Amino acid sequence: MNCPFCRTADSKVIDSRLTADGRGIRRRRECPGCRNRFTTYEWVQESAPIVVKKDGRREPFDRNKLQEGLRRAFQKRPVSTGTLEDLVRTIERTLSEFPSPEIPSKRIGELVMDHLARIDHVAYVRFASVYKNFRDPEEFAQEITRLKHGSDFKPL
Numbered sequence: 001m002n003c004p005f006c007r008t009a010d011s012k013v014i015d016s017r018l019t020a021d022g023r024g025i026r027r028r029r030e031c032p033g034c035r036n037r038f039t040t041y042e043w044v045q046e047s048a049p050i051v052v053k054k055d056g057r058r059e060p061f062d063r064n065k066l067q068e069g070l071r072r073a074f075q076k077r078p079v080s081t082g083t084l085e086d087l088v089r090t091i092e093r094t095l096s097e098f099p100s101p102e103i104p105s106k107r108i109g110e111l112v113m114d115h116l117a118r119i120d121h122v123a124y125v126r127f128a129s130v131y132k133n134f135r136d137p138e139e140f141a142q143e144i145t146r147l148k149h150g151s152d153f154k155p156l
Contacts, residue, residue: 001029001040008033049095050102058102066091066112069130073116073123087115121147 001011008031015028024043030036048060067088074084091111095103109131116124121144128134128143 003031003033004038005036006031006034049098052102052104054105073127077120077123079120117150
């Protein structure tokens with residue numbers, strides 16, 4: 001590791017620890033040339049799955065897009081930021097275990113709706129209305145009726 005101060009090509013690791021989220025390593029280093037100390041971080045580079053859209057387009061999975069969609073669904077709902085983050089991580093983990101490097105967007109939407117149905121009915125209906133492209137109030141009513149008769153809902 002090059003020193004960011006004097007560009008010496010080697011540095012000495014003084015201390016290594018896991019990052020707060022446990023997904024990386026934080027290393028304290030010291031330069032033998034100028035004696036300055038600095039911190040580096042190390043993570044596993046995960047390859048993002050490719051999302052296959054309804055129209056056949058392909059694009060890399062975007063965590064921020066998922067997070068924003070969930071944030072909108074949970075807007076003004078009694079759901080903590082921690083719950084939102086846990087849900088995003090759970091969905092990401094499930095997608096990383098998908099047997100193919102390409103995942104249909106439909107599968108992602110269904111996965112999100114399965115989780116939302118267990119967390120918050122209002123968030124579920126909000127997400128479903130966009131995902132399923134509801135066109136009239138009758139479609140909302142049908143989805144709410146279906147949701148009421150499902151047994152997966154576990155309130156917060």
